[in-house]
Amino acid sequence: MSVNTKLYEGKAKTLYTTDEPEVLLADFKDDATAFNAQKRGSIQGKGSINCTISSKLFEQLAAHGIKTHYIDCPAPNQMLVKAVKIVPLEVVVRNIAAGSLCQQTGLPLGTILEQPLVDFYYKDDQLGDPLLTRDRLLLLQLATEEQVDSIAHLALQINDFLKSFWQKCGITLVDFKLEFGLDSQQQLLLADEISPDTCRLWDMTENDPNRRVMDKDRFRRDLGNVENAYQEVLQRVLQVVESK
Numbered sequence: 303m304s305v306n307t308k309l310y311e312g313k314a315k316t317l318y319t320t321d322e323p324e325v326l327l328a329d330f331k332d333d334a335t336a337f338n339a340q341k342r343g344s345i346q347g348k349g350s351i352n353c354t355i356s357s358k359l360f361e362q363l364a365a366h367g368i369k370t371h372y373i374d375c376p377a378p379n380q381m382l383v384k385a386v387k388i389v390p391l392e393v394v395v396r397n398i399a400a401g402s403l404c405q406q407t408g409l410p411l412g413t414i415l416e417q418p419l420v421d422f423y424y425k426d427d428q429l430g431d432p433l434l435t436r437d438r439l440l441l442l443q444l445a446t447e448e449q450v451d452s453i454a455h456l457a458l459q460i461n462d463f464l465k466s467f468w469q470k471c472g473i474t475l476v477d478f479k480l481e482f483g484l485d486s487q488q489q490l491l492l493a494d495e496i497s498p499d500t501c502r503l504w505d506m507t508e509n510d511p512n513r514r515v516m517d518k519d520r521f522r523r524d525l526g527n528v529e530n531a532y533q534e535v536l537q538r539v540l541q542v543v544e545s546k
C-alpha cells in the first residue's frame with residue numbers, strides 16, 4: 303500500500319490518503335497542545351506511544367463487539383483506519399469529577415460519580431469546543447436523535463470495558479473523550495484515539511494528587527515527568543494485553 307496526499311493536519315495527528323479506497327493513514331505526532339492550543343509543546347515518543355496504546359485498545363474493543371475505524375498499525379506511530387465522516391462532537395464520559403466538571407460545577411476533585419456522566423461538546427476550535435445540551439446538539443443538526451442515542455449507549459459500553467481494562471493495568475479511569483464517525487454505509491464507528499492524551503488516568507497505587515497523574519494533565523499542569531508517565535502507561539497496557 304502506498305501513501306498518497308496529505309488530507310488533514312490536526313494538533314496530534316496528520317491524515318493521509320492511501321491507494322486503497324476508503325483507507326487512510328494516521329501519523330501520530332509528538333506535538334502536544336492544551337487549552338485549545340494556547341499551550342504548545344512536545345512530548346518525546348508520544349506519537350508512537352499513543353498510536354500503540356490506541357491500537358491495542360481498539361483491538362480489544364473490537365473483540366468485545368465495538369465497531370471502530372482501526373484496521374492495522376504498520377509502524378509504531380502509524381495507524382491505518384477506515385475513512386469516516388467525523389460527527390462534530392467530543393463525547394466525554396466521566397466516572398470521577400476532575401477538570402472542567404470541577405471548574406464548572408464546584409464538585410471537589412476526586413468525587414466519585416454515582417453513575418457515569420456523558421457530556422457532549424461541540425467540536426469547533428473557533429468556538430472553544432463548548433458544552434452542549436441535547437437540544438442544542440439537535441438544533442445545530444450535529445447528529446440525528448437516533449445517532450445521539452446510539453453514541454451515548456456506545457460511550458457507556460466503552461466505559462464499562464475501559465474501566466475494567468485500565469483497572470487490570472493498576473489504573474483508575476477518571477474520564478475520557480471519544481469521537482465517532484460515519485463510514486460510507488452510514489455505520490457509526492468509534493474513531494480518533496484512546497490514549498493518555500484523551501483519558502485521565504490515575505495510578506491506583508498512589509494517593510498523592512500530583513504523583514498519581516499518568517496522563518496529559520502532567521503536561522497541562524506542568525507536573526513534570528510527562529514522557530515517563532506515558533511510557534509507564536504503555537508498558538502496563540502491553541503487559542495486560544500480552545498476559546491474555
Ligand code: C5P
Pocket residue numbers: 392394400401402403431477478479499500501502518
Ligand atoms: O477538560 P475536561 O475536564 O472536560 O476533559 C475531560 C476529558 O476529555 C479528559 O480526559 C481530557 O483529556 C479529554 N479531552 C480531550 N480533548 C479535548 C477535551 C477533553 O481528549 N479537546
